[in-house]
Amino acid sequence: MAVTSVDIHVTDEPALAEHARDFAAELKESLPKDFVFGTATSAYQIEGAVREDGRSESIWDRFCAVPGAVFNGDSGEIACDHYHRYPEDIAIIQAMGLRAYRFSIAWPRIIPNGDGVVNERGLDFYDRLVDSLLHVGVQPYVTLFHWDLPQALQDRGGWYSRDTAVVFGDYARVVVDRLGDRVRHWITHNEPWCSSWLGHGYGVHAPGLKDGDAGAVKAAHHILLSHGYAMEAIRAAAPEADAGITIDLYPMFPLHDSEADRGAARRADGQRNRWFLDPVLRGSYPEDMTALLELLPDSAQDDLPRIGAPIDFLGVNYYERQVIRSGPHGEPLQAPKEGPWADNGREIFPDGLRVTVKRLHEDYPIKKLYVTENGIGYHDVIGPDGRIHDSHRTQFLEQHLRAVAAACREDAPVSGYFAWSLMDNFEWSKGYDERERYGLVYVDRSSLERIPKSSGEWYGEVVRSFRS
Numbered sequence: 001m002a003v004t005s006v007d008i009h010v011t012d013e014p015a016l017a018e019h020a021r022d023f024a025a026e027l028k029e030s031l032p033k034d035f036v037f038g039t040a041t042s043a044y045q046i047e048g049a050v051r052e053d054g055r056s057e058s059i060w061d062r063f064c065a066v067p068g069a070v071f072n073g074d075s076g077e078i079a080c081d082h083y084h085r086y087p088e089d090i091a092i093i094q095a096m097g098l099r100a101y102r103f104s105i106a107w108p109r110i111i112p113n114g115d116g117v118v119n120e121r122g123l124d125f126y127d128r129l130v131d132s133l134l135h136v137g138v139q140p141y142v143t144l145f146h147w148d149l150p151q152a153l154q155d156r157g158g159w160y161s162r163d164t165a166v167v168f169g170d171y172a173r174v175v176v177d178r179l180g181d182r183v184r185h186w187i188t189h190n191e192p193w194c195s196s197w198l199g200h201g202y203g204v205h206a207p208g209l210k211d212g213d214a215g216a217v218k219a220a221h222h223i224l225l226s227h228g229y230a231m232e233a234i235r236a237a238a239p240e241a242d243a244g245i246t247i248d249l250y251p252m253f254p255l256h257d258s259e260a261d262r263g264a265a266r267r268a269d270g271q272r273n274r275w276f277l278d279p280v281l282r283g284s285y286p287e288d289m290t291a292l293l294e295l296l297p298d299s300a301q302d303d304l305p306r307i308g309a310p311i312d313f314l315g316v317n318y319y320e321r322q323v324i325r326s327g328p329h330g331e332p333l334q335a336p337k338e339g340p341w342a343d344n345g346r347e348i349f350p351d352g353l354r355v356t357v358k359r360l361h362e363d364y365p366i367k368k369l370y371v372t373e374n375g376i377g378y379h380d381v382i383g384p385d386g387r388i389h390d391s392h393r394t395q396f397l398e399q400h401l402r403a404v405a406a407a408c409r410e411d412a413p414v415s416g417y418f419a420w421s422l423m424d425n426f427e428w429s430k431g432y433d434e435r436e437r438y439g440l441v442y443v444d445r446s447s448l449e450r451i452p453k454s455s456g457e458w459y460g461e462v463v464r465s466f467r468s
C-alpha cells in the first residue's frame with residue numbers, strides 16, 4: 001500500500017500552535033532535556049489481520065465471539081488494519097515529530113501454539129515495523145503481552161497454569177533474539193491487574209472467567225512469575241537493553257477523613273496497586289492483604305526472588321483516581337466522584353497522576369519511570385471543515401503533562417510520557433463505542449481513513465518545540 005501520510009499541520013490553527021509553543025517552554029523548566037514523548041497502541045486493538053501469515057486464534061478473538069461479551073458484538077478482526085497500513089501510521093508518528101512509539105507484539109503471531117514452533121512470518125512483520133520506525137528516527141518501546149494470549153494456551157489452563165509462565169519466557173527469548181539488536185526498551189506485561197482480575201475474577205475481559213479473587217490471585221501470580229522469566233530472557237538476549245513492566249495505578253482517596261474510610265482506601269490500594277508493585281519492586285506480597293495471601297499457590301514464596309529481580313524502569317498507566325468509602329465490614333466500596341467527566345464516563349483528575357508518581361518515588365526503590373499510557377475517551381466528531389477539533393483532549397493532555405512536570409519538580413524520576421493512543425481503536429469490552437475514541441488521530445470506522453485531530457497536532461507541536 002502506498003504511504004498516504006495524514007497531513008498534520010497545526011499551523012492552520014495559529015492560536016493552538018502558539019499555545020503549544022508556550023506550553024513547551026513551560027515544560028522545559030521542569031522536565032529533563034532528554035524527556036521522551038511518545039504515543040502508544042497495542043496489537044489486538046489496532047492490527048486486524050487476525051488470520052493472516054500464520055497468526056493463531058487469541059483469547060480475545062474467542063471472547064469477542066461470545067454473544068453479549070463485547071459492546072455491539074465488535075471485535076479486533078479488522079480493527080484499524082494497522083497490519084497492512086503500518087507505513088501510513090508510522091508516517092503519522094513521524095509527521096507529529098514523535099521519537100518514541102510503544103506497541104505490543106501478538107504472541108499468537110510468533111508462536112501460534114503458545115509454545116514450540118516459531119512462525120517466521122509473524123516475526124517478519126515486527127521486523128519490518130521496527131526497521132520502518134528506526135528509519136524515521138522513532139525508538140520502539142515494545143510490550144510483550146498486552147492481553148492477547150494464544151487460545152491454544154488457554155485450552156491448557158492459560159494463566160492458571162504455571163507452565164504458561166515458563167513458556168512466556170521462551171516466547172520472550174524468541175522475540176528478543178530477533179529484535180533485540182535494534183529494540184532498546186522492553187516491557188514484559190501491560191496492566192497485570194486487568195489480565196488477572198478483569199479476565200479471571202470478574203469475567204469482563206478475555207478469557208471471561210468469573211472465578212472471583214481466587215481465580216484472579218492465581219492468574220496474577222503466574223503472570224508476575226512470567227514477568228520474571230521474561231526479564232531473564234531479555235537480560236540474556238539483550239543485556240544492554242532497558243526492561244520493565246507496566247502497571248495501571250489508581251490513587252485511592254478516602255471519601256471522608258475517617259479511620260474507617262482511610263482503612264478501606266488502604267485495602268483498595270493493596271488489592272489494586274500494591275499487589276503488583278510489592279512483588280515486582282520489593283520481592284514480597286503486601287502482608288496486610290491476608291485474605292488474598294491465602295489464595296496464593298503453594299510455590300509463591302519460592303517464586304518471589306524471580307518476580308522481584310531488578311527492573312530498569314517501571315511503566316505507569318494512569319487514567320483516573322478512585323474514591324473509597326468503607327462498607328459495614330471495613331470492605332472498600334467505590335464512592336461517587338466529583339467530576340468533571342469525559343464522554344466515556346471517566347472522571348478527569350490530573351493531580352492523581354502527580355500523586356501516583358510521587359508516591360512511587362517515596363515508597364519504592366525506583367530509578368526510572370515512564371508514563372506508558374495516559375489518555376481519554378470522547379465521542380469525537382468530524383467538523384464541517386473535515387477536521388476534528390477536540391479541545392477537551394488537548395486540555396486533558398496539557399493538564400496531565402503539567403502533573404508530570406510537577407512530579408519532576410518533586411524529584412520523581414519520570415523519563416517519558418506516552419499518550420494513549422496514536423489512533424482511535426478497539427476498546428476491549430467497549431468495542432468501537434463512539435464514546436471510547438482515545439486517539440490523537442481519528443479513524444473513520446467504515447473507510448478506516450485516518451483524520452487528524454487538533455489534539456494530535458497540538459501534541460506534535462509541543463514535542464517539536466520542546467526539542468528546539
Ligand code: GCO
Pocket residue numbers: 042045190191194248317373420427428438
Ligand atoms: C488499558 C489498556 C489500553 C486501553 C486504555 C483505554 O488500560 O485498558 O492498556 O489498552 O485501551 O487503557 O482504556
